[in-house]
Amino acid sequence: xxxxxxxxxxxxPLPPAAFHILLALADEDRHGYGIxxxxxxxxxxxxxxxxxxxxxxxxRMLEQGLLVETxxxxxxxxxxxxxxxxxxxxRAVARAEARRLSDLVKLAxxxxxxxxxx
Amino acid sequence: MRFYQVLLRLYPRSFRAEYETEMCALFAERxxxxxxxxxxxxxxxxxxxxxxxxxxxxxxxxxxQDLRYTVRALARTPGFAITAVFVVALGVGANTAAFxxxxxxxxxxxxxxxxxxxxxxWGGVPGYARIELSPADFRDxxxxxxxxxxxxAYHNNQVNLVGQGEPERLDAxxxxxxxxPILGVQPALGRLFTPADDQEGVGGTVLLSYGLWRSRFGGDxxxxxxxxxxxxxxxxxIGVMPRDxxxxxxxxxxxxxxxxxxxxxxxxxxNYLQALGKLRPGVSLEEAQAELKVVTARLAREFPxxxxxxxxxxxxxxDDLSQQARLLLLALCGAALCIxxxxxxxxANLLLARAVARQHELALRTALGAGRERLVRQLVxxxxxxxxxxxxxxxxVAMAMFPLLGRLVPESLPVAGGPGLDLRxxxxxxxxxxxxxxxxxxxxxxxxxxxxxxxxxxxxxxxxGGRRQSLRAALVITELAVSVVLLVSAGxxxxxxxxxxxxxxxxxxxxxxxxxxxxxxxxYAPTARRNAxxxxxxxxxxxxxxxxxxxxxxxxxxxxxxxIWPVVMDGEPERREQNRVASLRYTTPGFFATLGIPVRRGxxxxxxxxxxxxxxxxxxxxxxxxxxPDADPLGRQFKFAFEERTVxxxxxxxxxxxxxxxxxxxxxxxxxxxxxxxxxxYAPQELVLRSSAEPGALLPAxxxxxxxxxxxxxxxxxxxxxxxVADQTASxxxxxxxxxxxxxxxxxxxxxxxxGLLSYTVSDRSRxxxxxxxxxxxxxxxxxxxxxxxxxLAVAGVVPGVLLAYLAGRGLExxxxxxxxxxxxxxxxxxxxxxxxxxxxxxxxxxxxxxxDPITAIKSE
Numbered sequence: 009x010x011x012x013x014x015x016x017x018x019x020x021p022l023p024p025a026a027f028h029i030l031l032a033l034a035d036e037d038r039h040g041y042g043i044x045x046x047x048x049x050x051x052x053x054x055x056x057x058x059x060x061x062x063x064x065x066x067x068r069m070l071e072q073g074l075l076v077e078t079x080x081x082x083x084x085x086x087x088x089x090x091x092x093x094x095x096x097x098x099r100a101v102a103r104a105e106a107r108r109l110s111d112l113v114k115l116a117x118x119x120x121x122x123x124x125x126x
Numbered sequence: 127m128r129f130y131q132v133l134l135r136l137y138p139r140s141f142r143a144e145y146e147t148e149m150c151a152l153f154a155e156r157x158x159x160x161x162x163x164x165x166x167x168x169x170x171x172x173x174x175x176x177x178x179x180x181x182x183x184x185x186x187x188x189x190x191q192d193l194r195y196t197v198r199a200l201a202r203t204p205g206f207a208i209t210a211v212f213v214v215a216l217g218v219g220a221n222t223a224a225f226x227x228x229x230x231x232x233x234x235x236x237x238x239x240x241x242x243x244x245x246x247x248w249g250g251v252p253g254y255a256r257i258e259l260s261p262a263d264f265r266d267x268x269x270x271x272x273x274x275x276x277x278x279a280y281h282n283n284q285v286n287l288v289g290q291g292e293p294e295r296l297d298a299x300x301x302x303x304x305x306x307p308i309l310g311v312q313p314a315l316g317r318l319f320t321p322a323d324d325q326e327g328v329g330g331t332v333l334l335s336y337g338l339w340r341s342r343f344g345g346d347x348x349x350x351x352x353x354x355x356x357x358x359x360x361x362x363x364i365g366v367m368p369r370d371x372x373x374x375x376x377x378x379x380x381x382x383x384x385x386x387x388x389x390x391x392x393x394x395x396x397n398y399l400q401a402l403g404k405l406r407p408g409v410s411l412e413e414a415q416a417e418l419k420v421v422t423a424r425l426a427r428e429f430p431x432x433x434x435x436x437x438x439x440x441x442x443x444x445d446d447l448s449q450q451a452r453l454l455l456l457a458l459c460g461a462a463l464c465i466x467x468x469x470x471x472x473x474a475n476l477l478l479a480r481a482v483a484r485q486h487e488l489a490l491r492t493a494l495g496a497g498r499e500r501l502v503r504q505l506v507x508x509x510x511x512x513x514x515x516x517x518x519x520x521x522x523v524a525m526a527m528f529p530l531l532g533r534l535v536p537e538s539l540p541v542a543g544g545p546g547l548d549l550r551x552x553x554x555x556x557x558x559x560x561x562x563x564x565x566x567x568x569x570x571x572x573x574x575x576x577x578x579x580x581x582x583x584x585x586x587x588x589x590x591g592g593r594r595q596s597l598r599a600a601l602v603i604t605e606l607a608v609s610v611v612l613l614v615s616a617g618x619x620x621x622x623x624x625x626x627x628x629x630x631x632x633x634x635x636x637x638x639x640x641x642x643x644x645x646x647x648x649x650y651a652p653t654a655r656r657n658a659x660x661x662x663x664x665x666x667x668x669x670x671x672x673x674x675x676x677x678x679x680x681x682x683x684x685x686x687x688x689x690i691w692p693v694v695m696d697g698e699p700e701r702r703e704q705n706r707v708a709s710l711r712y713t714t715p716g717f718f719a720t721l722g723i724p725v726r727r728g729x730x731x732x733x734x735x736x737x738x739x740x741x742x743x744x745x746x747x748x749x750x751x752x753x754x755p756d757a758d759p760l761g762r763q764f765k766f767a768f769e770e771r772t773v774x775x776x777x778x779x780x781x782x783x784x785x786x787x788x789x790x791x792x793x794x795x796x797x798x799x800x801x802x803x804x805x806x807x808y809a810p811q812e813l814v815l816r817s818s819a820e821p822g823a824l825l826p827a828x829x830x831x832x833x834x835x836x837x838x839x840x841x842x843x844x845x846x847x848x849x850x851v852a853d854q855t856a857s858x859x860x861x862x863x864x865x866x867x868x869x870x871x872x873x874x875x876x877x878x879x880x881x882g883l884l885s886y887t888v889s890d891r892s893r894x895x896x897x898x899x900x901x902x903x904x905x906x907x908x909x910x911x912x913x914x915x916x917x918x919l920a921v922a923g924v925v926p927g928v929l930l931a932y933l934a935g936r937g938l939e940x941x942x943x944x945x946x947x948x949x950x951x952x953x954x955x956x957x958x959x960x961x962x963x964x965x966x967x968x969x970x971x972x973x974x975x976x977x978x979d980p981i982t983a984i985k986s987e
Contacts, residue, residue: 044152
């Protein structure tokens with residue numbers, strides 16, 4: 009139930025949890041547990057979102073229009089599970105956040121604070 | 127798992143409804159993937175932290191939304207918002223102020239350890255409940271009364287401090303050495319008095335108040351041991367009292383020991399000591415009172431001449447306030463509670479009306495998926511915001527009122543300053559505010575939500591009318607009844623004030639200036655030296671431009687109400703009873719002319735009335751009437767103040783004790799007709815002068831005249847006689863003004879209530895009114911219908927209000943200065959005022975109803 013779609017810039021910088029969730033949903037729709045699993049796998053177990061952080065992030069991202077809940081699910085899945093899908097706006101915000109981060113890294117690199125690109 | 131579900135209850139319900147199942151599932155999967163005690167522990171610790179942080183954040187999120195929504199909603203209806211804040215501010219402000227004052231004066235324990243053991247002791251004779259003790263009586267009470275661990279005495283006086291800058295007149299208290307230890311006080315510097323300081327013949331010692339130490343001695347710690355001159359006698363400073371020690375009054379600047387010489391114990395009629403006792407642990411006040419009765423009965427048998435009618439009275443020091451001061455305060459608290467009641471009723475009315483008006487909006491939001499809990503939460507936030515803002519404004523109002531309230535603190539209270547806002551009062555204000563907000567915000571909200579359904583959407587504005595309407599009518603009726611009570615009480619007090627102000631004091635206070643030159647003893651103990659001083663000052667002052675007459679007198683009427691002596695007629699024993707005493711004043715010639723007291727028979731005292739000539743007296747009319755009702759009083763004799771006196775003049779009576787109390791008959795004696803060092807307490811010290819000149823312009827010349835007579839003599843207590851008379855009713859005037867203001871506010875609120883209710887009725891019944899008009903009703907009929915409802919409300923409120931007001935008036939009777947509690951004029955004025963208010967409240971709704979266009983009204987639904 010997005011109240012009104014905010015501009016991309018207003019949402020940046022994105023909270024780390026939200027960015028991870030967008031990344032997890034970038035390639036496919038997932039349910040909550042799936043999202044945390046994906047994030048844990050992607051970060052080598054370094055980031056483990058608690059249920060509270062996960063669902064409060066999801067609630068806010070739904071309101072901001074970054075995600076939608078989807079009724080499409082694998083055929084044999086538990087019907088109580090809720091699946092989330094990234095919206096085109098969500099993708100745009102994720103891209104903007106990635107660009108912001110990479111610009112930051114560039115700045116750090118120019119100062120010798122980050123390793124040069126391999 | 128159950129435990130995790132319990133933890134999840136910390137989240138807002140709306141969040142739980144959405145995600146609880148998912149979160150539980152996620153947690154369950156995590157748990158399955160965890161093994162080992164350490165892993166389990168980490169899982170639970172993580173879950174706990176996760177819930178705490180996120181639940182708080184979720185609540186905060188909702189609160190922010192609600193606050194934003196509230197601000198928008200209130201901004202849309204500024205009239206409602208301002209009225210509600212105003213109403214709450216009034217209720218909270220009035221109550222915080224009134225109860226701060228009551229707490230300060232009545233409840234707060236005195237600033238001494240074990241205040242419940244401190245007892246004020248008084249002698250009593252028929253007609254007088256609080257009489258000071260004579261040194262002999264005090265000595266005997268102290269020796270005989272076993273209920274008391276210790277007993278001390280003190281009396282107030284004034285001393286001239288010379289040699290530390292300007293000569294200054296200071297309030298001082300002479301105390302026995304056991305008095306200060308009874309109060310459990312330790313000096314900030316130095317030591318307290320010991321019995322050695324009380325001995326006759328040893329050097330004088332003095333304790334300074336903290337204030338005097340700071341102002342006159344610059345807070346110098348080496349002051350202890352220094353010598354200073356009080357009334358021309360050397361005193362050694364032995365200590366400084368703590369900053370917040372004030373006894374017996376706030377103004378006291380220093381304490382000296384009481385010295386009793388052998389002669390002091392001879393006259394049991396020389397009553398000037400106030401006594402304070404400390405009860406033994408476990409002894410009750412009643413037991414102590416009973417024991418004192420036995421002691422005084424024994425003294426009455428042993429000394430029937432002086433003590434035959436002398437009894438005893440004992441009060442807790444804490445309660446030694448006049449009944450009147452207590453009642454005035456309680457009345458104020460009662461009025462404040464009435465205001466709170468009205469404010470709550472008004473707020474409830476406003477919120478009920480708003481809840482009804484918003485039913486449509488609430489139904490719409492429900493239809494769009496908002497849970498009932500979310501709506502209630504939203505409404506509670508709104509009410510609390512109103513209540514908090516109102517409460518904050520109310521506290522500011524109360525703080526603004528404190529200076530005024532400080533004038534209601536009785537002067538006899540041994541505490542400093544005036545009431546201030548303390549944490550308990552803030553908490554009290556917060557509690558009232560919160561309860562008002564929740565009580566009258568949530569209940570209507572719940573009721574509004576219960577009725578919330580699609581029916582409301584379909585039915586438009588008309589749902590839920592009847593019951594709520596009668597509830598609102600009941601609230602308005604309550605407001606009216608309470609306003610009547612307040613108005614009548616205020617009216618009665620104001621009438622009492624007028625009556626007291628109209629009382630003829632027996633003298634003309636206008637253009638009379640007074641000031642005090644308290645002559646230090648023993649320098650002025652010789653009567654001749656005092657009279658030389660008076661003559662010199664008076665002759666200079668009388669020569670000043672604009673001064674019509676001037677005189678010296680012992681005490682000013684109303685400023686000093688005591689000085690009562692027994693009157694003995696030939697062949698009668700001396701009796702200290704109410705109808706055998708008179709108030710004693712020594713005076714110079716010209717006092718009656720200066721105060722405009724008529725000389726009815728005979729003459730004023732004269733310069734030629736000296737110790738060598740016949741001892742004469744000028745008596746008041748009531749004195750002459752009492753003793754010689756059918757004979758010429760001139761030339762009659764009576765024994766008074768140690769001597770046989772011959773009446774040479776009769777003057778009009780004056781209200782020595784002020785307009786509210788009966789005064790004893792008065793006897794005036796010529797200033798020279800007293801032995802050296804005898805009853806020096808009565809030595810004239812008040813200079814009174816009638817003058818057409820501005821007091822301010824006159825004062826420097828008077829000061830010079832006094833300086834020429836004695837360069838070391840300070841003057842003090844400069845005031846006009848008019849101010850002294852006005853002082854008699856000053857706290858009443860403040861009280862009447864406060865109560866009057868509260869009553870006016872109450873009436874205004876009731877008027878607003880009537881207006882609101884009728885406006886609502888008119889819009890609620892617009893369709894019916896439209897139909898009536900379409901069927902031929904004239905605008906006059908419609909106006910009659912609306913006004914009729916207003917009048918029914920007014921009658922329903924005023925009738926019980928009048929009955930309650932009569933009861934309130936009975937409760938206030940002792941404050942009413944013989945205005946009857948059922949005073950017809952007051953009641954009629956109040957009823958008329960209520961009618962006017964009702965009419966005013968009806969006017970706009972009636973006007974709107976009469977102008978209603980029937981077609982539009984019918985169509986609109």
